[in-house]
Amino acid sequence: MISVLVVDDHPVVRDGLRSMFSADPRFEVVGEAGDGDEAIAAAQRHRPDVVLLDLRMPRTDGVTVIKELAARQVTSHVLVLTTYDTDQDVVPAIEAGATGYLLKDAPREELFRAVEAAARGESVLSPAVAARLMGQLRQPAAEQLSARELDVLRLVAAGSSNRSAAAHLFISEATVKTHLLHIYAKLGVNDRAAAVATAFSRGYLSG
Template sequence: MSAPVRLLIVDDHPVVRDGLRGMFAGDPGFEVVGEAADGAEALARAATLHPDVVLMDLRMPGMDGVTAIGRLARSGSTSRVLVLTTYDTDADVLPAIEAGATGYLLKDAPREELVRAVRTAARGEAVLSPSVAGRLMGRLRTPAEEPLSQRELEVLTLVARGASNREAAVRLFISEATVKTHLLHVYAKLGVNDRAAAVAAAYDRGLLTPGGR
Protein backbone atom coordinates (compact mmCIF):
# COMPACT_ATOMS: atom_id res chain seq x y z
CA MET A 1 0.00 0.00 0.00
CA SER A 2 1.44 3.39 -1.00
CA ALA A 3 2.12 6.06 1.60
CA PRO A 4 -0.61 8.69 2.05
CA VAL A 5 -0.28 12.03 0.27
CA ARG A 6 0.94 14.58 2.81
CA LEU A 7 -1.04 17.83 2.62
CA LEU A 8 -0.48 21.39 3.81
CA ILE A 9 -3.67 23.51 3.71
CA VAL A 10 -3.17 27.26 3.20
CA ASP A 11 -6.18 29.60 3.49
CA ASP A 12 -6.89 32.70 5.54
CA HIS A 13 -10.39 31.50 6.44
CA PRO A 14 -10.47 29.02 9.38
CA VAL A 15 -13.81 27.61 8.22
CA VAL A 16 -12.32 26.71 4.84
CA ARG A 17 -9.30 25.08 6.46
CA ASP A 18 -11.53 23.10 8.82
CA GLY A 19 -13.70 21.94 5.93
CA LEU A 20 -10.73 20.80 3.86
CA ARG A 21 -9.11 19.07 6.82
CA GLY A 22 -12.34 17.21 7.53
CA MET A 23 -12.68 16.23 3.88
CA PHE A 24 -9.24 14.63 3.71
CA ALA A 25 -9.00 13.34 7.30
CA GLY A 26 -11.51 10.59 6.57
CA ASP A 27 -9.52 9.26 3.61
CA PRO A 28 -6.59 6.94 4.44
CA GLY A 29 -4.91 8.03 1.21
CA PHE A 30 -4.20 11.48 2.67
CA GLU A 31 -2.56 12.98 5.73
CA VAL A 32 -3.07 16.65 6.59
CA VAL A 33 0.28 17.54 8.16
CA GLY A 34 -0.40 21.21 8.80
CA GLU A 35 -2.25 24.45 8.07
CA ALA A 36 -1.29 28.05 7.38
CA ALA A 37 -3.26 31.30 7.22
CA ASP A 38 -1.06 33.23 4.78
CA GLY A 39 1.84 32.89 2.38
CA ALA A 40 4.61 33.60 4.89
CA GLU A 41 3.29 30.99 7.31
CA ALA A 42 2.92 28.55 4.42
CA LEU A 43 6.61 28.91 3.53
CA ALA A 44 7.65 28.32 7.12
CA ARG A 45 5.41 25.26 7.49
CA ALA A 46 6.47 23.81 4.13
CA ALA A 47 10.14 24.13 5.09
CA THR A 48 9.67 22.02 8.22
CA LEU A 49 6.84 19.67 7.23
CA HIS A 50 7.87 18.89 3.62
CA PRO A 51 4.33 18.16 2.36
CA ASP A 52 3.78 16.40 -0.94
CA VAL A 53 1.07 18.90 -1.94
CA VAL A 54 0.31 22.43 -0.76
CA LEU A 55 -3.33 23.45 -1.23
CA MET A 56 -2.84 27.20 -1.72
CA ASP A 57 -5.37 30.01 -1.67
CA LEU A 58 -4.36 33.10 -3.66
CA ARG A 59 -5.81 36.22 -2.07
CA MET A 60 -4.69 36.39 1.55
CA PRO A 61 -3.58 39.22 3.84
CA GLY A 62 0.16 39.63 4.22
CA MET A 63 1.97 37.50 1.67
CA ASP A 64 -0.38 36.41 -1.12
CA GLY A 65 -0.45 33.00 -2.72
CA VAL A 66 1.37 33.87 -5.94
CA THR A 67 4.32 35.35 -4.04
CA ALA A 68 4.46 32.28 -1.81
CA ILE A 69 4.34 29.93 -4.81
CA GLY A 70 7.25 31.73 -6.45
CA ARG A 71 9.37 31.69 -3.29
CA LEU A 72 8.58 28.04 -2.67
CA ALA A 73 9.68 27.17 -6.20
CA ARG A 74 12.91 29.17 -5.88
CA SER A 75 13.70 27.51 -2.55
CA GLY A 76 14.11 24.16 -4.28
CA SER A 77 11.14 22.62 -2.46
CA THR A 78 9.80 19.39 -3.93
CA SER A 79 6.27 20.17 -2.69
CA ARG A 80 3.70 20.55 -5.46
CA VAL A 81 1.34 23.51 -5.23
CA LEU A 82 -2.31 23.10 -6.15
CA VAL A 83 -4.09 26.45 -6.16
CA LEU A 84 -7.57 26.29 -4.64
CA THR A 85 -9.39 29.60 -5.03
CA THR A 86 -12.65 31.26 -6.04
CA TYR A 87 -11.00 33.40 -8.73
CA ASP A 88 -10.38 32.37 -12.33
CA THR A 89 -9.51 35.63 -14.11
CA ASP A 90 -6.41 35.90 -16.28
CA ALA A 91 -4.91 38.18 -13.63
CA ASP A 92 -5.10 35.31 -11.12
CA VAL A 93 -4.54 32.19 -13.22
CA LEU A 94 -1.55 33.19 -15.35
CA PRO A 95 0.68 34.61 -12.57
CA ALA A 96 0.01 31.55 -10.37
CA ILE A 97 0.99 29.12 -13.10
CA GLU A 98 3.98 31.20 -14.13
CA ALA A 99 5.11 31.28 -10.49
CA GLY A 100 5.23 27.48 -10.44
CA ALA A 101 1.82 26.10 -9.46
CA THR A 102 1.28 22.51 -10.59
CA GLY A 103 -2.49 22.93 -10.77
CA TYR A 104 -5.36 25.36 -10.45
CA LEU A 105 -8.76 24.42 -9.08
CA LEU A 106 -11.81 26.40 -8.01
CA LYS A 107 -13.38 26.04 -4.58
CA ASP A 108 -16.73 25.03 -6.03
CA ALA A 109 -15.19 21.82 -7.42
CA PRO A 110 -16.91 18.60 -6.29
CA ARG A 111 -15.12 16.60 -3.60
CA GLU A 112 -14.24 13.82 -6.04
CA GLU A 113 -12.63 16.30 -8.43
CA LEU A 114 -10.58 17.87 -5.63
CA VAL A 115 -9.37 14.49 -4.35
CA ARG A 116 -8.43 13.43 -7.86
CA ALA A 117 -6.65 16.74 -8.46
CA VAL A 118 -4.55 16.38 -5.29
CA ARG A 119 -3.49 12.87 -6.29
CA THR A 120 -2.61 14.13 -9.77
CA ALA A 121 -0.62 17.05 -8.39
CA ALA A 122 1.25 14.73 -6.01
CA ARG A 123 2.48 12.83 -9.07
CA GLY A 124 3.79 16.08 -10.50
CA GLU A 125 1.19 16.20 -13.25
CA ALA A 126 -0.59 19.41 -14.23
CA VAL A 127 -4.26 19.69 -13.32
CA LEU A 128 -6.67 22.49 -14.21
CA SER A 129 -10.35 23.06 -13.53
CA PRO A 130 -12.44 23.00 -16.74
CA SER A 131 -13.09 26.76 -16.67
CA VAL A 132 -9.40 27.54 -16.20
CA ALA A 133 -8.37 25.12 -18.95
CA GLY A 134 -10.87 26.76 -21.29
CA ARG A 135 -9.54 30.21 -20.43
CA LEU A 136 -5.95 29.18 -21.12
CA MET A 137 -6.90 27.51 -24.40
CA GLY A 138 -8.67 30.69 -25.41
CA ARG A 139 -5.53 32.69 -24.72
CA LEU A 140 -3.49 30.34 -26.89
CA ARG A 141 -5.94 30.52 -29.78
CA THR A 142 -6.40 34.30 -29.63
CA PRO A 143 -3.66 36.72 -30.67
CA ALA A 144 -2.21 38.65 -27.74
CA GLU A 145 -4.48 41.52 -26.83
CA GLU A 146 -3.04 45.02 -26.94
CA PRO A 147 -2.61 46.06 -23.30
CA LEU A 148 -4.17 49.19 -21.89
CA SER A 149 -1.78 52.02 -21.16
CA GLN A 150 -1.36 53.29 -17.60
CA ARG A 151 -3.39 56.40 -18.43
CA GLU A 152 -6.16 54.34 -20.06
CA LEU A 153 -6.35 52.19 -16.93
CA GLU A 154 -6.55 55.30 -14.77
CA VAL A 155 -9.43 56.66 -16.86
CA LEU A 156 -11.22 53.31 -16.81
CA THR A 157 -10.77 53.00 -13.04
CA LEU A 158 -12.45 56.38 -12.50
CA VAL A 159 -15.25 55.44 -14.90
CA ALA A 160 -15.78 52.20 -12.97
CA ARG A 161 -16.15 54.29 -9.81
CA GLY A 162 -18.90 56.33 -11.45
CA ALA A 163 -16.96 59.39 -12.56
CA SER A 164 -18.19 61.35 -15.59
CA ASN A 165 -15.79 62.36 -18.35
CA ARG A 166 -15.61 65.85 -16.86
CA GLU A 167 -14.90 64.51 -13.36
CA ALA A 168 -12.23 62.16 -14.69
CA ALA A 169 -10.60 65.06 -16.54
CA VAL A 170 -10.45 67.13 -13.35
CA ARG A 171 -9.03 64.26 -11.31
CA LEU A 172 -6.32 63.48 -13.88
CA PHE A 173 -5.55 67.10 -14.81
CA ILE A 174 -6.29 66.53 -18.49
CA SER A 175 -8.96 67.85 -20.85
CA GLU A 176 -12.36 66.26 -21.23
CA ALA A 177 -11.56 65.67 -24.91
CA THR A 178 -8.47 63.71 -23.90
CA VAL A 179 -10.58 61.56 -21.59
CA LYS A 180 -12.93 60.79 -24.49
CA THR A 181 -9.97 59.85 -26.68
CA HIS A 182 -8.60 57.48 -24.02
CA LEU A 183 -12.02 55.86 -23.69
CA LEU A 184 -12.25 55.31 -27.44
CA HIS A 185 -8.89 53.55 -27.31
CA VAL A 186 -10.11 51.44 -24.38
CA TYR A 187 -13.26 50.47 -26.30
CA ALA A 188 -11.20 49.41 -29.31
CA LYS A 189 -8.74 47.35 -27.26
CA LEU A 190 -11.46 45.60 -25.26
CA GLY A 191 -13.77 45.12 -28.25
CA VAL A 192 -16.71 46.98 -26.68
CA ASN A 193 -18.92 49.93 -27.59
CA ASP A 194 -19.70 51.77 -24.37
CA ARG A 195 -18.58 52.62 -20.84
CA ALA A 196 -20.59 49.92 -19.07
CA ALA A 197 -19.33 47.19 -21.38
CA ALA A 198 -15.74 48.42 -20.98
CA VAL A 199 -15.99 48.23 -17.19
CA ALA A 200 -17.56 44.76 -17.34
CA ALA A 201 -14.88 43.51 -19.73
CA ALA A 202 -12.13 44.97 -17.56
CA TYR A 203 -13.43 43.16 -14.46
CA ASP A 204 -13.83 39.93 -16.43
CA ARG A 205 -10.21 40.10 -17.62
CA GLY A 206 -8.86 41.01 -14.22
CA LEU A 207 -7.77 44.50 -15.29
CA LEU A 208 -9.96 45.92 -12.53
CA THR A 209 -10.63 44.28 -9.18
CA PRO A 210 -13.31 45.11 -6.61
CA GLY A 211 -11.95 47.57 -4.08
CA GLY A 212 -8.85 48.25 -6.14
CA ARG A 213 -7.71 48.75 -9.68
Template structure:
Protein backbone atom coordinates (compact mmCIF):
# COMPACT_ATOMS: atom_id res chain seq x y z
CA UNK A 1 0.00 0.00 0.00
CA UNK A 2 1.44 3.37 -1.03
CA UNK A 3 1.86 5.94 1.73
CA UNK A 4 -0.15 9.13 1.38
CA UNK A 5 2.02 12.10 0.42
CA UNK A 6 3.12 14.54 3.11
CA UNK A 7 0.97 17.64 2.69
CA UNK A 8 2.99 20.86 2.93
CA UNK A 9 2.33 24.54 3.49
CA UNK A 10 5.18 27.00 2.82
CA UNK A 11 5.32 30.24 4.82
CA UNK A 12 7.96 32.80 3.84
CA UNK A 13 7.74 36.48 2.98
CA UNK A 14 10.10 36.18 0.00
CA UNK A 15 8.41 34.84 -3.17
CA UNK A 16 11.71 33.64 -4.63
CA UNK A 17 12.35 31.57 -1.49
CA UNK A 18 8.86 30.06 -1.63
CA UNK A 19 9.41 29.21 -5.30
CA UNK A 20 12.71 27.54 -4.45
CA UNK A 21 11.22 25.46 -1.66
CA UNK A 22 8.24 24.49 -3.79
CA UNK A 23 10.62 23.43 -6.56
CA UNK A 24 12.41 21.06 -4.17
CA UNK A 25 9.22 19.08 -3.67
CA UNK A 26 7.52 19.44 -7.04
CA UNK A 27 7.51 16.16 -8.94
CA UNK A 28 8.15 14.05 -5.84
CA UNK A 29 5.09 11.82 -5.32
CA UNK A 30 5.89 11.67 -1.62
CA UNK A 31 4.89 15.30 -1.13
CA UNK A 32 2.06 17.65 -2.00
CA UNK A 33 2.47 21.42 -1.65
CA UNK A 34 -0.97 22.68 -0.71
CA UNK A 35 -0.24 26.38 -0.69
CA UNK A 36 2.02 29.30 0.19
CA UNK A 37 1.78 32.10 2.71
CA UNK A 38 3.63 35.42 2.74
CA UNK A 39 3.33 36.05 6.47
CA UNK A 40 2.42 34.32 9.71
CA UNK A 41 -1.20 35.46 9.77
CA UNK A 42 -1.81 34.08 6.30
CA UNK A 43 -0.06 30.85 7.29
CA UNK A 44 -2.45 30.42 10.21
CA UNK A 45 -5.48 31.12 8.02
CA UNK A 46 -4.36 28.69 5.31
CA UNK A 47 -3.41 25.99 7.81
CA UNK A 48 -6.94 26.03 9.23
CA UNK A 49 -8.43 25.60 5.76
CA UNK A 50 -5.91 23.31 4.04
CA UNK A 51 -5.00 21.06 7.02
CA UNK A 52 -1.34 20.41 6.07
CA UNK A 53 0.81 17.78 7.76
CA UNK A 54 3.85 20.06 7.95
CA UNK A 55 4.29 23.83 7.74
CA UNK A 56 7.69 25.11 6.65
CA UNK A 57 7.80 28.36 8.59
CA UNK A 58 10.14 31.31 8.27
CA UNK A 59 10.60 33.36 11.45
CA UNK A 60 10.92 36.99 10.47
CA UNK A 61 7.85 37.96 8.47
CA UNK A 62 5.53 40.99 8.39
CA UNK A 63 2.13 41.22 10.14
CA UNK A 64 2.76 38.12 12.27
CA UNK A 65 6.18 36.56 12.72
CA UNK A 66 6.88 32.85 12.82
CA UNK A 67 6.92 32.43 16.60
CA UNK A 68 3.60 34.26 16.98
CA UNK A 69 2.15 32.08 14.22
CA UNK A 70 3.35 28.90 15.93
CA UNK A 71 1.71 30.01 19.17
CA UNK A 72 -1.53 30.85 17.39
CA UNK A 73 -1.58 27.49 15.60
CA UNK A 74 -1.16 25.75 18.95
CA UNK A 75 -3.89 27.88 20.53
CA UNK A 76 -6.28 26.98 17.72
CA UNK A 77 -5.45 23.29 17.98
CA UNK A 78 -4.16 23.01 14.40
CA UNK A 79 -2.59 19.57 14.09
CA UNK A 80 0.15 20.51 11.60
CA UNK A 81 3.76 20.09 12.66
CA UNK A 82 5.82 23.24 12.25
CA UNK A 83 9.33 22.99 10.84
CA UNK A 84 11.13 26.32 11.11
CA UNK A 85 13.26 27.11 8.06
CA UNK A 86 15.21 30.32 8.55
CA UNK A 87 18.59 31.99 8.20
CA UNK A 88 18.82 32.81 11.92
CA UNK A 89 20.27 30.51 14.59
CA UNK A 90 20.78 32.87 17.54
CA UNK A 91 19.43 32.01 20.99
CA UNK A 92 16.81 34.74 20.75
CA UNK A 93 15.45 33.11 17.58
CA UNK A 94 15.85 29.42 18.39
CA UNK A 95 14.57 29.21 21.96
CA UNK A 96 11.27 31.10 21.50
CA UNK A 97 10.45 29.02 18.40
CA UNK A 98 11.13 25.73 20.16
CA UNK A 99 9.31 26.86 23.31
CA UNK A 100 6.33 27.92 21.16
CA UNK A 101 6.03 24.36 19.87
CA UNK A 102 8.10 24.03 16.68
CA UNK A 103 8.79 20.38 15.87
CA UNK A 104 12.04 21.24 14.12
CA UNK A 105 14.43 24.05 13.31
CA UNK A 106 16.55 24.12 10.16
CA UNK A 107 18.66 26.74 8.45
CA UNK A 108 18.17 27.77 4.84
CA UNK A 109 21.58 26.43 3.84
CA UNK A 110 20.18 22.93 4.41
CA UNK A 111 20.50 20.68 1.36
CA UNK A 112 17.45 19.37 -0.47
CA UNK A 113 18.06 15.82 0.74
CA UNK A 114 18.34 16.99 4.34
CA UNK A 115 15.18 19.08 4.01
CA UNK A 116 13.22 16.18 2.53
CA UNK A 117 14.33 13.88 5.36
CA UNK A 118 13.49 16.55 7.90
CA UNK A 119 9.99 17.08 6.53
CA UNK A 120 9.30 13.35 6.60
CA UNK A 121 10.57 13.16 10.18
CA UNK A 122 8.52 16.19 11.22
CA UNK A 123 5.42 14.61 9.72
CA UNK A 124 6.04 11.63 12.01
CA UNK A 125 6.30 14.00 14.98
CA UNK A 126 10.06 13.62 15.36
CA UNK A 127 12.20 16.56 16.47
CA UNK A 128 14.54 17.80 13.76
CA UNK A 129 17.34 20.26 14.48
CA UNK A 130 20.22 21.53 12.40
CA UNK A 131 23.60 20.81 14.07
CA UNK A 132 24.24 24.43 15.09
CA UNK A 133 20.76 24.72 16.60
CA UNK A 134 21.13 21.43 18.48
CA UNK A 135 24.43 22.69 19.90
CA UNK A 136 22.78 25.89 21.07
CA UNK A 137 19.91 24.07 22.76
CA UNK A 138 22.30 21.60 24.40
CA UNK A 139 24.33 24.53 25.66
CA UNK A 140 21.20 26.02 27.19
CA UNK A 141 20.50 22.76 29.00
CA UNK A 142 24.05 22.40 30.28
CA UNK A 143 24.54 26.06 31.14
CA UNK A 144 21.38 28.11 31.42
CA UNK A 145 21.42 31.76 30.38
CA UNK A 146 23.84 34.03 32.22
CA UNK A 147 22.66 34.47 35.80
CA UNK A 148 21.44 37.91 36.77
CA UNK A 149 23.59 39.87 39.17
CA UNK A 150 22.24 40.87 42.58
CA UNK A 151 21.71 44.42 41.34
CA UNK A 152 19.95 43.23 38.17
CA UNK A 153 17.61 41.13 40.31
CA UNK A 154 16.83 44.20 42.43
CA UNK A 155 16.00 46.17 39.28
CA UNK A 156 13.91 43.30 37.94
CA UNK A 157 11.90 43.07 41.15
CA UNK A 158 11.15 46.79 40.95
CA UNK A 159 10.12 46.41 37.29
CA UNK A 160 7.80 43.60 38.31
CA UNK A 161 6.27 45.93 40.90
CA UNK A 162 5.57 48.46 38.14
CA UNK A 163 8.37 50.92 38.89
CA UNK A 164 9.63 53.17 36.10
CA UNK A 165 13.35 53.54 35.47
CA UNK A 166 13.30 56.85 37.34
CA UNK A 167 11.48 55.33 40.31
CA UNK A 168 13.85 52.37 40.37
CA UNK A 169 16.83 54.73 40.31
CA UNK A 170 15.45 56.66 43.28
CA UNK A 171 14.75 53.49 45.26
CA UNK A 172 18.24 52.09 44.62
CA UNK A 173 20.09 55.40 44.93
CA UNK A 174 21.65 55.07 41.49
CA UNK A 175 21.31 57.09 38.27
CA UNK A 176 18.51 56.53 35.79
CA UNK A 177 21.15 55.82 33.14
CA UNK A 178 22.55 53.02 35.31
CA UNK A 179 19.07 51.53 35.67
CA UNK A 180 18.64 51.63 31.88
CA UNK A 181 21.94 49.80 31.50
CA UNK A 182 20.84 47.12 33.97
CA UNK A 183 17.52 46.75 32.14
CA UNK A 184 19.30 46.19 28.83
CA UNK A 185 21.52 43.55 30.43
CA UNK A 186 18.44 41.87 31.89
CA UNK A 187 16.79 41.79 28.46
CA UNK A 188 19.90 40.28 26.87
CA UNK A 189 20.30 37.61 29.53
CA UNK A 190 16.64 36.61 29.48
CA UNK A 191 16.36 36.81 25.68
CA UNK A 192 13.48 39.29 25.70
CA UNK A 193 12.71 42.70 24.21
CA UNK A 194 10.43 44.39 26.72
CA UNK A 195 9.61 44.74 30.42
CA UNK A 196 6.51 42.53 30.38
CA UNK A 197 8.37 39.68 28.71
CA UNK A 198 11.27 40.06 31.16
CA UNK A 199 8.92 39.72 34.12
CA UNK A 200 7.09 36.76 32.56
CA UNK A 201 10.32 34.87 31.81
CA UNK A 202 11.71 35.68 35.26
CA UNK A 203 8.64 34.20 36.97
CA UNK A 204 8.80 31.14 34.71
CA UNK A 205 12.46 30.56 35.58
CA UNK A 206 11.87 31.09 39.28
CA UNK A 207 13.89 34.30 39.44
CA UNK A 208 10.90 36.14 40.86
CA UNK A 209 8.34 34.94 43.35
CA UNK A 210 4.80 36.00 44.12
CA UNK A 211 5.65 35.58 47.79
CA UNK A 212 5.83 39.04 49.36
CA UNK A 213 7.67 37.88 52.49
Protein backbone atom coordinates (compact mmCIF):
# COMPACT_ATOMS: atom_id res chain seq x y z
CA MET A 1 0.00 0.00 0.00
CA ILE A 2 1.34 3.44 -0.99
CA SER A 3 1.06 6.18 1.64
CA VAL A 4 0.03 9.58 0.28
CA LEU A 5 0.03 13.10 1.74
CA VAL A 6 -2.46 15.43 0.01
CA VAL A 7 -1.42 19.10 -0.11
CA ASP A 8 -3.74 21.74 -1.59
CA ASP A 9 -5.07 25.05 -0.29
CA HIS A 10 -8.61 24.30 -1.53
CA PRO A 11 -10.58 22.12 0.91
CA VAL A 12 -12.86 20.83 -1.86
CA VAL A 13 -9.84 19.61 -3.86
CA ARG A 14 -8.34 17.95 -0.79
CA ASP A 15 -11.65 16.24 0.00
CA GLY A 16 -11.95 14.97 -3.56
CA LEU A 17 -8.41 13.62 -3.67
CA ARG A 18 -8.68 12.03 -0.24
CA SER A 19 -11.95 10.29 -1.16
CA MET A 20 -10.57 9.11 -4.49
CA PHE A 21 -7.38 7.61 -3.07
CA SER A 22 -8.98 6.23 0.09
CA ALA A 23 -11.47 4.30 -2.05
CA ASP A 24 -8.66 2.43 -3.81
CA PRO A 25 -6.94 -0.37 -1.85
CA ARG A 26 -3.57 0.47 -3.41
CA PHE A 27 -3.33 3.73 -1.46
CA GLU A 28 -3.55 5.10 2.06
CA VAL A 29 -4.00 8.83 2.67
CA VAL A 30 -1.93 9.47 5.80
CA GLY A 31 -2.48 13.21 6.04
CA GLU A 32 -3.53 16.52 4.48
CA ALA A 33 -2.16 20.05 4.43
CA GLY A 34 -3.66 23.35 3.32
CA ASP A 35 -0.49 25.39 2.86
CA GLY A 36 3.24 24.98 2.44
CA ASP A 37 4.16 25.23 6.11
CA GLU A 38 1.60 22.57 7.04
CA ALA A 39 2.92 20.41 4.18
CA ILE A 40 6.49 20.47 5.49
CA ALA A 41 5.38 19.62 9.03
CA ALA A 42 3.04 16.85 7.86
CA ALA A 43 5.65 15.32 5.56
CA GLN A 44 8.18 15.24 8.38
CA ARG A 45 5.61 13.67 10.70
CA HIS A 46 4.13 11.04 8.36
CA ARG A 47 7.07 10.38 5.97
CA PRO A 48 4.68 9.34 3.17
CA ASP A 49 5.79 7.52 0.04
CA VAL A 50 4.35 10.32 -2.11
CA VAL A 51 3.50 13.95 -1.41
CA LEU A 52 0.78 15.07 -3.81
CA LEU A 53 1.60 18.78 -3.91
CA ASP A 54 -0.12 21.87 -5.27
CA LEU A 55 2.27 24.65 -6.32
CA ARG A 56 0.61 27.96 -5.60
CA MET A 57 -0.34 28.12 -1.95
CA PRO A 58 -0.39 30.70 0.85
CA ARG A 59 2.54 31.23 3.22
CA THR A 60 4.98 28.85 1.51
CA ASP A 61 4.77 27.90 -2.17
CA GLY A 62 5.21 24.40 -3.56
CA VAL A 63 8.72 24.89 -4.95
CA THR A 64 9.93 26.06 -1.53
CA VAL A 65 8.26 23.02 0.03
CA ILE A 66 10.16 20.69 -2.31
CA LYS A 67 13.47 22.36 -1.44
CA GLU A 68 12.72 22.32 2.29
CA LEU A 69 11.84 18.62 2.28
CA ALA A 70 15.13 17.86 0.58
CA ALA A 71 17.04 20.06 3.04
CA ARG A 72 15.35 18.26 5.96
CA GLN A 73 16.16 14.88 4.45
CA VAL A 74 12.53 13.87 3.99
CA THR A 75 12.83 11.20 1.31
CA SER A 76 9.19 11.25 0.19
CA HIS A 77 8.74 11.55 -3.57
CA VAL A 78 6.94 14.74 -4.58
CA LEU A 79 4.36 14.61 -7.35
CA VAL A 80 3.19 18.10 -8.30
CA LEU A 81 -0.53 18.26 -9.09
CA THR A 82 -1.53 21.71 -10.30
CA THR A 83 -3.53 23.65 -12.87
CA TYR A 84 -0.45 25.56 -14.05
CA ASP A 85 1.83 24.41 -16.88
CA THR A 86 3.80 27.60 -17.59
CA ASP A 87 7.59 27.58 -17.76
CA GLN A 88 7.82 29.66 -14.58
CA ASP A 89 5.93 26.92 -12.73
CA VAL A 90 7.18 23.72 -14.35
CA VAL A 91 10.92 24.33 -14.59
CA PRO A 92 11.55 25.51 -10.98
CA ALA A 93 9.54 22.56 -9.62
CA ILE A 94 11.51 20.03 -11.67
CA GLU A 95 14.81 21.72 -10.82
CA ALA A 96 13.90 21.71 -7.12
CA GLY A 97 13.56 17.93 -7.23
CA ALA A 98 9.93 17.07 -7.98
CA THR A 99 9.63 13.44 -9.11
CA GLY A 100 6.70 14.29 -11.37
CA TYR A 101 4.42 17.05 -12.63
CA LEU A 102 0.77 16.40 -13.44
CA LEU A 103 -2.13 18.69 -14.26
CA LYS A 104 -5.38 18.56 -12.32
CA ASP A 105 -7.38 17.63 -15.40
CA ALA A 106 -5.59 14.25 -15.53
CA PRO A 107 -7.98 11.27 -15.59
CA ARG A 108 -8.30 9.28 -12.37
CA GLU A 109 -6.40 6.21 -13.60
CA GLU A 110 -3.61 8.37 -14.99
CA LEU A 111 -3.26 10.00 -11.58
CA PHE A 112 -3.22 6.60 -9.86
CA ARG A 113 -0.51 5.34 -12.24
CA ALA A 114 1.48 8.52 -11.71
CA VAL A 115 1.43 8.11 -7.92
CA GLU A 116 2.48 4.46 -8.24
CA ALA A 117 5.34 5.46 -10.56
CA ALA A 118 6.37 8.33 -8.26
CA ALA A 119 6.45 5.94 -5.30
CA ARG A 120 8.96 3.87 -7.27
CA GLY A 121 11.03 7.00 -7.87
CA GLU A 122 10.16 7.15 -11.56
CA SER A 123 9.76 10.50 -13.31
CA VAL A 124 6.19 11.33 -14.33
CA LEU A 125 5.20 14.21 -16.60
CA SER A 126 1.82 15.04 -18.09
CA PRO A 127 1.95 15.15 -21.92
CA ALA A 128 1.50 18.93 -21.95
CA VAL A 129 4.36 19.47 -19.51
CA ALA A 130 6.62 17.00 -21.31
CA ALA A 131 6.01 18.82 -24.60
CA ARG A 132 6.82 22.16 -22.96
CA LEU A 133 10.08 20.88 -21.49
CA MET A 134 11.10 19.27 -24.79
CA GLY A 135 10.45 22.58 -26.53
CA GLN A 136 12.76 24.30 -24.08
CA LEU A 137 15.49 21.72 -24.56
CA ARG A 138 15.32 22.09 -28.32
CA GLN A 139 15.95 25.83 -28.13
CA PRO A 140 19.60 26.59 -28.85
CA ALA A 141 21.52 27.93 -25.88
CA ALA A 142 22.12 31.66 -26.05
CA GLU A 143 25.61 32.38 -27.30
CA GLN A 144 27.75 34.73 -25.26
CA LEU A 145 29.09 37.89 -26.86
CA SER A 146 32.83 37.98 -27.41
CA ALA A 147 35.01 40.66 -25.87
CA ARG A 148 35.35 42.43 -29.25
CA GLU A 149 31.59 42.27 -29.86
CA LEU A 150 31.06 43.87 -26.46
CA ASP A 151 33.51 46.63 -27.40
CA VAL A 152 31.52 47.33 -30.56
CA LEU A 153 28.21 47.19 -28.69
CA ARG A 154 29.37 49.64 -26.03
CA LEU A 155 30.41 52.13 -28.70
CA VAL A 156 27.12 51.69 -30.57
CA ALA A 157 25.21 52.19 -27.30
CA ALA A 158 27.18 55.41 -26.78
CA GLY A 159 26.00 56.63 -30.19
CA SER A 160 29.06 55.87 -32.34
CA SER A 161 28.62 55.28 -36.05
CA ASN A 162 30.22 52.27 -37.71
CA ARG A 163 32.98 54.52 -38.98
CA SER A 164 33.81 56.10 -35.62
CA ALA A 165 33.62 52.71 -33.89
CA ALA A 166 36.05 51.32 -36.46
CA ALA A 167 38.44 54.21 -35.92
CA HIS A 168 38.22 53.85 -32.14
CA LEU A 169 38.97 50.12 -32.26
CA PHE A 170 41.55 50.35 -35.09
CA ILE A 171 39.56 47.95 -37.30
CA SER A 172 37.81 48.39 -40.63
CA GLU A 173 34.19 49.47 -41.05
CA ALA A 174 33.49 46.12 -42.69
CA THR A 175 34.73 44.34 -39.58
CA VAL A 176 32.44 46.46 -37.39
CA LYS A 177 29.49 45.50 -39.62
CA THR A 178 30.46 41.84 -39.32
CA HIS A 179 30.61 42.12 -35.53
CA LEU A 180 27.19 43.79 -35.53
CA LEU A 181 25.68 40.98 -37.61
CA HIS A 182 27.07 38.46 -35.13
CA ILE A 183 25.67 40.51 -32.24
CA TYR A 184 22.21 40.65 -33.88
CA ALA A 185 22.23 36.89 -34.40
CA LYS A 186 23.29 36.12 -30.83
CA LEU A 187 20.76 38.50 -29.29
CA GLY A 188 17.96 37.53 -31.69
CA VAL A 189 17.40 41.09 -32.94
CA ASN A 190 17.44 42.89 -36.30
CA ASP A 191 18.79 46.38 -35.68
CA ARG A 192 21.08 48.53 -33.57
CA ALA A 193 18.39 49.94 -31.26
CA ALA A 194 17.03 46.49 -30.44
CA ALA A 195 20.56 45.18 -29.89
CA VAL A 196 21.31 47.92 -27.37
CA ALA A 197 17.98 47.50 -25.57
CA THR A 198 18.39 43.70 -25.37
CA ALA A 199 21.99 44.02 -24.23
CA PHE A 200 20.92 46.27 -21.36
CA SER A 201 18.10 43.88 -20.34
CA ARG A 202 20.50 40.92 -20.32
CA GLY A 203 23.16 42.71 -18.34
CA TYR A 204 25.76 43.04 -21.09
CA LEU A 205 25.65 46.80 -20.68
CA SER A 206 25.20 48.82 -17.50
CA GLY A 207 23.35 52.08 -17.34
